Every structure is written in C-alpha cells, then in structure tokens.
Amino acid sequence: MPSALATAHNWSFAVYVIAVFAICIFMVGAAYFLGGRSIGPAKTEAFESGVVPQGSAELRLSAKFYLITMMFVIFDVEALFLYAWAVSIRETGWTGFIEAFIFIAILLVGLVYIVRIGVLDWAPEGRRQRRLKEAATPTTSDAH
Numbered sequence: 001m002p003s004a005l006a007t008a009h010n011w012s013f014a015v016y017v018i019a020v021f022a023i024c025i026f027m028v029g030a031a032y033f034l035g036g037r038s039i040g041p042a043k044t045e046a047f048e049s050g051v052v053p054q055g056s057a058e059l060r061l062s063a064k065f066y067l068i069t070m071m072f073v074i075f076d077v078e079a080l081f082l083y084a085w086a087v088s089i090r091e092t093g094w095t096g097f098i099e100a101f102i103f104i105a106i107l108l109v110g111l112v113y114i115v116r117i118g119v120l121d122w123a124p125e126g127r128r129q130r131r132l133k134e135a136a137t138p139t140t141s142d143a144h
Contacts, residue, residue, distance in 0.1 A: 067119050078107050 046053045085092065085100045092099075114120065118130060 064119070064122065071114065071119070074110075075107070078103075 081103065082100065085096060089096065121130070
C-alpha cells in the first residue's frame, strides 16, 4: 500500500504536467489570437536585419564548406576533451597523459590525412597541379 507521501508526490507531479500543458496551450493560443493576419508580398519576403534579399535562397554550396564544418566540430570537441583532461591531470596521472597522447596522435594522423587528400586546398591551381602530378606518376598496374 503506498504511503501518504508517495500519493502526494504523484498528485504534485500530475498537477505539474497539467500546468505545463496548460501554459503551452495558452502561449500558442495567445499567439494565434493576438498575432497579425495581414497577407501580402512583403509578409512572405525574407527579412534579415533590414537588408532586402537579392536572388534566390536556394543556393548550392560546395561540399568543401561541409567538410570544413565537420573538421571544425571534430577539432573543437578535441579541445573540450583536452581541457577536461588538463583540469583533472593530477587525478589521471601518467595513465591519463598516455591516453591524451594517444588521442592527440590519432587526431594528428587524421589531420595529416586531411591535408594530404587536399581538403584544405581551395585553390583551383593547386588541384590542377595535384591532378597532373597524379597522372604523371605510373601505377603498379601500368608497369606490367
């Protein structure tokens, strides 16, 4: 049989959930009733800090932008991990140092790989030279 305290706790949780739903419904309803309803070409136009947009918003971006973003996220998370490690250096000792060294080494290998495949090379001239160099280098299947 539940105690009186457990029953009171269940009722208080139910009141909390009902209050949350009531507040959400009130906010959505108030926005609907108090919001403007005028329709026109200016209402459907994008607004960015008072600057009138030029052209279409459907712009295709190069995949390089996404690669740079992913690299930023990866190396930003690395900085967070290393900060946490630096704060707890006394507790982790040499084991933590070795683990941090392995972590940095793996990320360094990834960075070297990224540079070697040319992700950071945005210049068309550099890509052209790399393609010419790759085309000039004979492969093992060409030698036979």
